[in-house]
Amino acid sequence: xxxxxxxxxxxxxxxxxxxxxxxxxxxxxxxxxxxxxxxxxxxxxxxxxxxxxxxxxxxxxxxxxxxxxxxxxxxxxxxxxxxxxxxxxxxxxxxxxxxxxxxxxxxxxxxx
Amino acid sequence: xxxxxxxxxxxxxxxxxxxxxxxxxxxxxxxxxxxxxxxxxxxxxxxxxxxxxxxxxxxxxxxxxxxxxxxxxxxxxxxxxxxxxxxxxxxxxxxxxxxxxxxxxxxxxxxxxx
Numbered sequence: 001x002x003x004x005x006x007x008x009x010x011x012x013x014x015x016x017x018x019x020x021x022x023x024x025x026x027x028x029x030x031x032x033x034x035x036x037x038x039x040x041x042x043x044x045x046x047x048x049x050x051x052x053x054x055x056x057x058x059x060x061x062x063x064x065x066x067x068x069x070x071x072x073x074x075x076x077x078x079x080x081x082x083x084x085x086x087x088x089x090x091x092x093x094x095x096x097x098x099x100x101x102x103x104x105x106x107x108x109x110x111x112x
Numbered sequence: 113x114x115x116x117x118x119x120x121x122x123x124x125x126x127x128x129x130x131x132x133x134x135x136x137x138x139x140x141x142x143x144x145x146x147x148x149x150x151x152x153x154x155x156x157x158x159x160x161x162x163x164x165x166x167x168x169x170x171x172x173x174x175x176x177x178x179x180x181x182x183x184x185x186x187x188x189x190x191x192x193x194x195x196x197x198x199x200x201x202x203x204x205x206x207x208x209x210x211x212x213x214x215x216x217x218x219x220x221x222x223x224x225x226x
Contacts, residue, residue, distance in 0.1 A: 031211040031212065033211075040199075040219070041218070041219070042201050042216035042217060042218055042219050043156065043201075043214075043216055044216075045213060045214070045215075048211045048213065049211075050211040055211055056211070056213060090155065090156070094211070094212055096211070099144045099146070099161060099163070099205070099212055100146070100158055100161065101146070101158070101212055101214060102158070103148075103155040103156050103157070104155060105154065105155045106155055
């Protein structure tokens with residue numbers, strides 16, 4: 001399996017909802033990432049997990065809460081989001097000490 | 113932190129011509145430089161990468177060059193085809209132990225005209 005799988009592909013939520021994005025990889029990668037990408041812009045790093053521990057948090061608002069339950073799974077819990085949080089949320093993974101990042105297909109999130 | 117600038121923001125070429133996209137970076141500690149291709153509505157896909165101990169790398173019609181002294185690197189696509197049309201992002205990353213922290217350029221919309 002050489003893919004990073006993200007679910008759901010599309011999500012529409014209201015500002016009072018709680019939802020979660022899921023990411024899964026079975027490549028044995030021990031670093032996992034959440035990126036946010038607005039239309040026509042580059043991906044922006046949000047969080048990095050290394051060996052299931054949060055290693056980087058790029059000053060992301062607390063309404064985004066990451067979780068890494070095990071080495072294959074990465075979640076992003078969403079609560080009380082704002083319309084400006086609408087974007088494509090990309091998960092990625094990589095092998096420690098190996099440079100290549102592999103991206104999932106993303107979740108297109110719309111906040112109403 | 114790292115800052116990556118990418119030019120041009122849009123590029124149109126005739127099919128069969130070459131395309132060149134250029135990036136500069138600011139952090140001399142960066143040692144890994146990947147290029148990603150992103151088609152509309154799809155994931156960024158790694159197309160080629162280069163490490164700082166190498167000056168040039170080729171993969172069929174795609175090549176990347178790196179000038180560490182000037183802190184710039186470029187993507188060259190030869191014999192362009194309509195399917196090369198996409199947004200291309202350069203990125204830079206310092207060595208950071210067990211995880212890679214990529215900083216992306218702003219992207220180049222490449223259009224290959226048939």
